[in-house]
Amino acid sequence: MDKERKQKIVSFYREHRRMPGYKEFMEMFKFKSKNSVYKLINNMVDEGMVEKDSGGHLIPQNIFGGVAMLGLVEAGIPHEAIADINDAISLDDFLIRKPGETYMLTVKGESMIDAGIHDGDRILIEQASVAKQGDIVVAEVDGDWTLKYYESKRGQPYLKPANKNFDSIFPREYLRVGGIVKAVIRKYA
Numbered sequence: 748m749d750k751e752r753k754q755k756i757v758s759f760y761r762e763h764r765r766m767p768g769y770k771e772f773m774e775m776f777k778f779k780s781k782n783s784v785y786k787l788i789n790n791m792v793d794e795g796m797v798e799k800d801s802g803g804h805l806i807p808q809n810i811f812g813g814v815a816m817l818g819l820v821e822a823g824i825p826h827e828a829i830a831d832i833n834d835a836i837s838l839d840d841f842l843i844r845k846p847g848e849t850y851m852l853t854v855k856g857e858s859m860i861d862a863g864i865h866d867g868d869r870i871l872i873e874q875a876s877v878a879k880q881g882d883i884v885v886a887e888v889d890g891d892w893t894l895k896y897y898e899s900k901r902g903q904p905y906l907k908p909a910n911k912n913f914d915s916i917f918p919r920e921y922l923r924v925g926g927i928v929k930a931v932i933r934k935y936a
């Protein structure tokens with residue numbers, strides 16, 4: 748299936764939380780007959796993008812780049828892992844609430860290591876111009892951009908690092924929030 752068609756189906760699913768029906772496929776791709784939709788669906792099944800359940804409903808499989816969600820593992824005392832292989836999760840759906848307002852940055856530096864954000868990590872930022880006390884933000888301070896905790900003292904905002912070797916940043920002229928950190932992504936090996 749071509750990229751453009753796949754993207755339309757993905758967009759439909761994300762908006763409606765279900766796969767399109769025959770009429771919706773016809774409208775989406777300007778098909779003149781249900782036979783064209785039937786062929787498209789069979790191609791999707793053959794490519795492993797979707798499966799059909801016993802009622803003929805389409806179940807997304809590899810169309811969204813989902814990762815199998817296997818269950819729980821104990822991070823404390825060792826315990827039998829609980830697996831449930833019947834579920835999958837799209838990392839986009841899990842991490843991104845507002846796709847049009849979300850972007851990713853690579854972290855450079857060590858001022859946020861005590862918050863678990865290290866040099867080379869990727870962070871997902873949701874655009875925002877207002878932050879709450881304690882939010883981790885990407886902000887512009889007097890013309891330079893940085894990543895820090897957003898704090899306020901006597902009504903005056905400032906930026907606080909998560910590393911005792913760095914000082915807080917108090918703006919001389921202005922502080923402008925550009926976005927709030929929603930996730931930290933670290934790849935091992």
